[in-house]
Amino acid sequence: MSNVQNKTDVILIGAGVMSATLGSLLKELAPEWEIKVFEKLDKAGEESSNEWNNAGTGHAALCELNYTSEKPDGSIDVSKAIKINEQFQESRQFWSYLVDSKLIRNPQDFIRPLPHMSLVQGEQNVTFLKKRFEALTDLPLFQGMEYSEDLEKLKEWIPLIMNGRTSDEPIAATKIDSGTDVNFGALTRLMFDHLQSENVEVNYKHSVEDINRTEDGSWEVKVKDIDNDNLEYHTAKFVFIGGGGGSLHLLQKTGIPESKHIGGFPVSGLFMVCNNPEVIEQHHAKVYGKAKVGAPPMSVPHLDTRFIDNKQSLLFGPFAGFSPKFLKTGSMLDLVTSVKPNNVLTMLAAGAKEMSLTKYLVQQVMLSKEQRMEELREFIPNAKSEDWDLVVAGQRVQVIKDTEAGGKGTLQFGTEVVSSSDGSIAALLGASPGASTAVHVMLEVLEKCFPEHMFKWESKIKEMIPSFGMSLADNPDLYFEIHNSTAETLGLNKKEPAYN
Numbered sequence: 001m002s003n004v005q006n007k008t009d010v011i012l013i014g015a016g017v018m019s020a021t022l023g024s025l026l027k028e029l030a031p032e033w034e035i036k037v038f039e040k041l042d043k044a045g046e047e048s049s050n051e052w053n054n055a056g057t058g059h060a061a062l063c064e065l066n067y068t069s070e071k072p073d074g075s076i077d078v079s080k081a082i083k084i085n086e087q088f089q090e091s092r093q094f095w096s097y098l099v100d101s102k103l104i105r106n107p108q109d110f111i112r113p114l115p116h117m118s119l120v121q122g123e124q125n126v127t128f129l130k131k132r133f134e135a136l137t138d139l140p141l142f143q144g145m146e147y148s149e150d151l152e153k154l155k156e157w158i159p160l161i162m163n164g165r166t167s168d169e170p171i172a173a174t175k176i177d178s179g180t181d182v183n184f185g186a187l188t189r190l191m192f193d194h195l196q197s198e199n200v201e202v203n204y205k206h207s208v209e210d211i212n213r214t215e216d217g218s219w220e221v222k223v224k225d226i227d228n229d230n231l232e233y234h235t236a237k238f239v240f241i242g243g244g245g246g247s248l249h250l251l252q253k254t255g256i257p258e259s260k261h262i263g264g265f266p267v268s269g270l271f272m273v274c275n276n277p278e279v280i281e282q283h284h285a286k287v288y289g290k291a292k293v294g295a296p297p298m299s300v301p302h303l304d305t306r307f308i309d310n311k312q313s314l315l316f317g318p319f320a321g322f323s324p325k326f327l328k329t330g331s332m333l334d335l336v337t338s339v340k341p342n343n344v345l346t347m348l349a350a351g352a353k354e355m356s357l358t359k360y361l362v363q364q365v366m367l368s369k370e371q372r373m374e375e376l377r378e379f380i381p382n383a384k385s386e387d388w389d390l391v392v393a394g395q396r397v398q399v400i401k402d403t404e405a406g407g408k409g410t411l412q413f414g415t416e417v418v419s420s421s422d423g424s425i426a427a428l429l430g431a432s433p434g435a436s437t438a439v440h441v442m443l444e445v446l447e448k449c450f451p452e453h454m455f456k457w458e459s460k461i462k463e464m465i466p467s468f469g470m471s472l473a474d475n476p477d478l479y480f481e482i483h484n485s486t487a488e489t490l491g492l493n494k495k496e497p498a499y500n
């Protein structure tokens with residue numbers, strides 16, 4: 001066992017899309033800073049960011065009905081949809097900058113155009129969808145959205161879903177062609193390739209075991225080299241904990257006051273994947289339905305065309321599952337060991353409050369393949385069991401904390417940046433909307449942790465992300481300019497995705 005002592009400017013823990021994005025931003029803003037990355041697996045983008053572990057939706061609120069809730073007066077609240085769309089535009093701008101600057105060569109390696117659709121059945125749901133469409137259609141960010149209840153039109157849009165449909169229940173859909181399928185795994189790997197070419201030291205098979213403050217206010221990170229069991233100690237002025245599901249345990253090790261009274265609850269995702277090429281080629285969209293009453297937002301069912309390994313695939317899900325692991329490659333003790341004296345009451349309160357989630361998860365875990373097929377048949381009436389296999393996706397660790405609005409032990413479904421008051425350490429917790437908003441969330445990390453540099457960095461940030469600090473909803477001309485130029489750079493104007 002040897003103890004290596006190393007000093008550096010920045011340490012990024014974890015090689016997922018969040019660390020990749022923060023590292024890429026910092027490399028442009030402060031190229032002289034020395035950055036080190038520690039990842040316990042042997043490659044980048046192998047946990048939640050991996051293409052098989054998430055749904056690959058470029059979340060821009062074009063089809064996700066849970067981003068537009070119905071207010072008590074029956075009108076539709078579009079504020080969350082606007083916010084998420086604006087955040088996705090920031091990602092598009094930064095990815096375009098990476099492509100324009102030749103830091104990433106071929107955008108088709110990670111992003112493809114794909115219509116985003118919402119589909120509902122039943123009179124009440126149809127009324128909701130129509131109102132949602134009317135509330136969004138005139139807003140610049142949602143330009144191009146179409147609505148139809150016409151069966152012939154729907155057959156044209158989604159033949160696989162409409163063929164063999166016998167129900168005479170009302171049905172309706174919206175469609176917008178400017179949606180995307182994003183391979184976040186490929187994007188993560190491309191950004192890490194770029195970072196390594198810029199002399200960022202990326203250490204795979206290096207697991208971070210502990211984080212402690214040093215006397216001079218820096219952070220000492222204890223790292224285990226997994227191949228030879230050696231322990232290394234690295235210090236940095238700034239540490240980003242981008243460990244995905246592993247972030248909560250690491251944040252707790254820092255002992256910062258901001259890490260207290262926070263817990264995590266893991267929810268697994270499972271997808272059905274189609275193995276029949278004839279079925280796969282009949283569908284070309286991401287089609288989101290409505291979550292069942294009482295089901296959590298991450299359980300919205302969707303039938304998605306995906307582009308993985310240069311092949312078109314078809315996935316349906318997610319089904320929820322339960323595993324106490326916080327990472328797919330984590331430990332069965334993750335949930336238990338995350339309970340500390342400072343968060344035990346928060347966790348207990350959440351347990352008492354979230355009985356319906358527990359019930360939902362138990363029901364989901366008990367589903368047989370045929371019962372899952374029955375849910376799929378609500379989308380594809382003629383789906384055959386032999387055409388579909390079950391794949392296990394990533395773990396989402398939902399944040400539990402005490403909030404003013406929800407009280408003690410409130411389950412949060414969004415992402416959350418937790419940072420020390422001096423900005424020397426930050427962690428990203430939570431899961432949704434996730435990778436799509438990585439750029440916005442990492443800009444938030446920069447603003448929280450480097451306020452003294454923001455004035456100097458602002459012009460470079462605006463070169464990379466022209467809408468930084470502005471509302472695109474309030475500046476439609478800027479939105480159209482950005483939307484068109486990023487579509488051009490990212491190859492999103494092509495009608496049919498080109499295969500390599």
Ligand SMILES: Cc1cc2nc3c(=O)[nH]c(=O)nc-3n(C[C@H](O)[C@H](O)[C@H](O)COP(=O)(O)OP(=O)(O)OC[C@H]3O[C@@H](n4cnc5c(N)ncnc54)[C@H](O)[C@@H]3O)c2cc1C
Pocket residue numbers: 013014015016017018019038039040041044045046047048049050053054055056057058059184206207208209242243244245246247250268269270318327393394395396428430431432433434435436437
């Ligand atoms: C089922 C499912 C569907 C989803 N669908 C979508 C979607 O459609 N669109 C979307 O935008 N987002 C989606 N998400 C969310 C998205 O996948 C995540 O928000 C995003 O990938 C998180 O990136 P990350 O870098 O924080 O974490 P990860 O990609 O999980 O990376 C964390 C890394 O840290 C490493 N690590 C952890 N602990 C340590 C340690 N102690 N030492 C060293 N390394 C460590 C891990 O090995 C891992 O490589 C989905 C997630 C799931 C689970």
